Amino acid sequence: MEDILLRDIKFLPSVGPKRAELLKLELKISTFGDLLMHLPARYIDRSSVYTIDSVRRVEMPYVQIRARVVATQILGQGHKQRYVVQVMDSTGVADLIWFRNVAWVQKRLELQREYIFFGKPSLFNGEVQMVHPEFEMPGVAGSASAMGVQGVYRTTEKLSNNMLGSRAISGLVRTLWGKVEGQIRETLPPHIIRERGLLSREEALKQVHFPSTPEMLNRALYRLKFEELFGIQLLLLLQKKVRIDKSEGFVMSRVGERFNKFYEELMPFPLTGAQKRVIKEVRQDMFTGHQMNRLLQGDVGSGKTIIALLCALIVADNGYQSAIMAPTEILANQHYESICGLCEPLGVSVALWTGSTRKKERARLSEGLMSGEIDILIGTHALIEQGVQFANLGFVVIDEQHRFGVMQRAKLWTKNQTPPHVLVMTATPIPRTLAMTLYGDLDVSLLDELPPGRKPIKTIHSYENYRLRVVGFMREQIAAGRQVYVVYPMIKESEKLDIASLEEGAVALAEHFPPPAYCSVVVHGKMKQALKDYGMDVFKRGEAQILISTTVIEVGVNVPNATVMVIENAERFGLSQLHQLRGRVGRGGDQSYCILMSGNKISSDSRKRLEAMVATTDGFELAELDLQLRGAGDIDGTRQSGQALEVKIANLAKDTQIIADARETAQGVLEADPYLSLAENAMLLATVQRIERQREAVVDIELAKIS
Numbered sequence: 150m151e152d153i154l155l156r157d158i159k160f161l162p163s164v165g166p167k168r169a170e171l172l173k174l175e176l177k178i179s180t181f182g183d184l185l186m187h188l189p190a191r192y193i194d195r196s197s198v199y200t201i202d203s204v205r206r207v208e209m210p211y212v213q214i215r216a217r218v219v220a221t222q223i224l225g226q227g228h229k230q231r232y233v234v235q236v237m238d239s240t241g242v243a244d245l246i247w248f249r250n251v252a253w254v255q256k257r258l259e260l261q262r263e264y265i266f267f268g269k270p271s272l273f274n275g276e277v278q279m280v281h282p283e284f285e286m287p288g289v290a291g292s293a294s295a296m297g298v299q300g301v302y303r304t305t306e307k308l309s310n311n312m313l314g315s316r317a318i319s320g321l322v323r324t325l326w327g328k329v330e331g332q333i334r335e336t337l338p339p340h341i342i343r344e345r346g347l348l349s350r351e352e353a354l355k356q357v358h359f360p361s362t363p364e365m366l367n368r369a370l371y372r373l374k375f376e377e378l379f380g381i382q383l384l385l386l387l388q389k390k391v392r393i394d395k396s397e398g399f400v401m402s403r404v405g406e407r408f409n410k411f412y413e414e415l416m417p418f419p420l421t422g423a424q425k426r427v428i429k430e431v432r433q434d435m436f437t438g439h440q441m442n443r444l445l446q447g448d449v450g451s452g453k454t455i456i457a458l459l460c461a462l463i464v465a466d467n468g469y470q471s472a473i474m475a476p477t478e479i480l481a482n483q484h485y486e487s488i489c490g491l492c493e494p495l496g497v498s499v500a501l502w503t504g505s506t507r508k509k510e511r512a513r514l515s516e517g518l519m520s521g522e523i524d525i526l527i528g529t530h531a532l533i534e535q536g537v538q539f540a541n542l543g544f545v546v547i548d549e550q551h552r553f554g555v556m557q558r559a560k561l562w563t564k565n566q567t568p569p570h571v572l573v574m575t576a577t578p579i580p581r582t583l584a585m586t587l588y589g590d591l592d593v594s595l596l597d598e599l600p601p602g603r604k605p606i607k608t609i610h611s612y613e614n615y616r617l618r619v620v621g622f623m624r625e626q627i628a629a630g631r632q633v634y635v636v637y638p639m640i641k642e643s644e645k646l647d648i649a650s651l652e653e654g655a656v657a658l659a660e661h662f663p664p665p666a667y668c669s670v671v672v673h674g675k676m677k678q679a680l681k682d683y684g685m686d687v688f689k690r691g692e693a694q695i696l697i698s699t700t701v702i703e704v705g706v707n708v709p710n711a712t713v714m715v716i717e718n719a720e721r722f723g724l725s726q727l728h729q730l731r732g733r734v735g736r737g738g739d740q741s742y743c744i745l746m747s748g749n750k751i752s753s754d755s756r757k758r759l760e761a762m763v764a765t766t767d768g769f770e771l772a773e774l775d776l777q778l779r780g781a782g783d784i785d786g787t788r789q790s791g792q793a794l795e796v797k798i799a800n801l802a803k804d805t806q807i808i809a810d811a812r813e814t815a816q817g818v819l820e821a822d823p824y825l826s827l828a829e830n831a832m833l834l835a836t837v838q839r840i841e842r843q844r845e846a847v848v849d850i851e852l853a854k855i856s
């Protein structure tokens with residue numbers, strides 16, 4: 150049978166070639182199936198009528214009220230002219246305002262008559278207002294107000310101009326439904342539908358487009374989101390299983406001289422319990438003969454670098470090479486310096502490869518890598534972009550991988566016959582359910598203990614008016630021998646402006662902290678690498694007391710003597726970023742401070758973020774809150790992953806319970822049928838294979854972009 154869902158959209162009555170072309174261009178709708186999956190972007194609930202008084206108390210984006218017109222008047226002149234209609238019900242009065250189409254409204258609204266008004270309410274001086282509400286007489290059969298819950302479809306200006314606004318799209322979907330009803334195939338096996346009490350796929354699709362009640366809409370959305378997330382979880386768990394069961398990995402069974410010597414004689418400090426536990430987990434993985442793919446989550450300053458080094462030493466003792474990849478050159482340099490220093494007495498050879506490594510040096514390094522002379526290579530993306538070759542790469546550390554592109558890692562070393570063990574390190578605390586999706590194919594280690602002697606950082610939110618006090622505080626800290634960071638936000642669209650504001654800030658600071666008594670350095674992303682390195686070095690050596698910078702220092706920079714972090718325009722940063730920045734201080738034993746500077750007027754979301762920063766230093770708590778405030782799409786890298794994972798219906802930030810349910814069901818299915826070989830799971834296998842193909846295509850595109 151021909152699959153009706155694959156039919157070209159131009160064959161749908163009242164579409165035709167011209168509108169079909171537009172639908173393709175604007176909304177990527179090419180087939181009947183595409184239109185069916187073009188779900189409403191939001192819903193309006195016209196199933197209940199609110200009283201004016203209750204509108205004041207409930208937070209609903211749109212409401213309808215039933216009220217009588219008691220007064221009308223035209224206010225203002227010219228383009229400020231507006232028509233204000235006062236309406237009343239038994240609980241109160243509301244003002245309805247029109248700035249346009251005044252004559253049209255005037256003609257249709259009669260004094261003392263009752264209407265249903267539908268619109269977006271707002272409160273002005275405690276009074277309910279609605280601008281440009283829709284209205285109609287109550288009790289008219291088939292009227293919009295009697296239609297219950299309605300979907301609003303995403304459309305574009307161009308489509309609206311061609312008679313394809315939200316309502317027209319809704320009409321097309323209705324026509325479509327008449328043709329496809331009864332032909333929608335089920336994609337989940339009956340046992341899952343039964344266990345989870347799900348709607349059938351057909352019923353779910355019908356209900357998302359034409360909800361009969363709010364409850365049915367919720368069940369329909371649950372079913373479609375569940376299906377989407379379940380497919381992903383199944384794929385992730387299956388990939389993990391295949392890796393563990395089938396993929397070969399290097400066996401690193403020796404704990405040799407270099408690791409032992411370092412551990413016993415050269416370690417600058419005893420490891421924390423959590424660090425010891427993680428090393429043990431990694432060693433176990435490396436011993437199994439399967440490839441390790443582990444995520445190391447540790448809050449800022451929890452001591453991840455030493456773990457990378459200890460692992461690399463085990464690897465070197467077993468005769469393999471390691472690569473450690475950092476997200477920025479500054480960080481790669483920092484790792485290189487500290488690891489070089491630590492490794493010198495061990496006879497382990499360490500090299501650095503970044504975007505600014507010169508051609509001649511690269512040639513020399515390539516030789517060293519191919520001959521096996523170099524044990525540990527530290528670098529940036531350049532390691533991949535430039536296709537660096539190793540003699541026997543056994544271990545790769547990806548630092549801060551959220552910057553790296555979540556999906557890329559899967560494909561990085563597929564060229565090697567035996568893939569190296571991979572340790573992904575991240576300081577971004579990822580809420581549990583999000584981690585299930587983003588890193589669902591990895592094993593997870595947690596560094597949940599900070600090195601001893603750390604004092605919690607004190608965080609203060611300060612306004613522009615108090616700047617002089619902040620300056621005074623910075624002076625005190627500098628007088629006590631400490632160092633200070635001052636960070637400006639960087640917003641991609643207007644880098645020039647950002648740098649200008651940083652430079653202005655630097656000039657103002659120079660007045661408060663004049664040379665030669667004080668020394669400040671400026672570092673920002675647009676500077677030449679050599680200059681950046683120079684600035685960082687001067688600060689690290691303690692020769693400058695103030696480092697003025699953009700967020701280039703956000704990840705990883707480690708200067709334990711710096712105790713004050715001043716964040717300018719803190720309201721412009723997201724919570725995870727603020728947390729990362731704050732993590733640059735409090736890395737030594739001294740009391741540290743984070744001062745969040747903001748303008749006097751900030752939005753309520755910004756205020757919530759800043760208040761949360763003041764209230765807690767717990768990265769996980771902040772990450773959860775960030776997720777609620779901003780959604781997964783705004784957390785670094787997750788938008789990209791959402792796309793790569795083809796998550797279209799579910800929301801990775803909000804649908805946490807559904808993610809957990811989907812994972813649980815997926816686990817259950819795989820326990821009973823580890824490789825989906827039973828007939829009853831054939832359709833699941835097909836789904837997983839389809840997602841895998843899509844995902845691979847996306848990863849290929851991502852990789853093509855960087856290489």
Ligand SMILES: Nc1ncnc2c1ncn2[C@@H]1O[C@H](COP(=O)(O)OP(=O)(O)OP(=O)(O)O)[C@@H](O)[C@H]1O
Binds near residue numbers: 447601
């Ligand atoms: N067990 C320990 N005892 C004392 N100090 C430690 C210990 N482990 C690490 N440190 C020190 O703590 C500081 C932070 O360590 P490191 O730079 O590895 O943190 P990180 O986890 O990479 O943090 P971030 O993600 O913020 O970069 C460093 O100065 C490091 O020398």
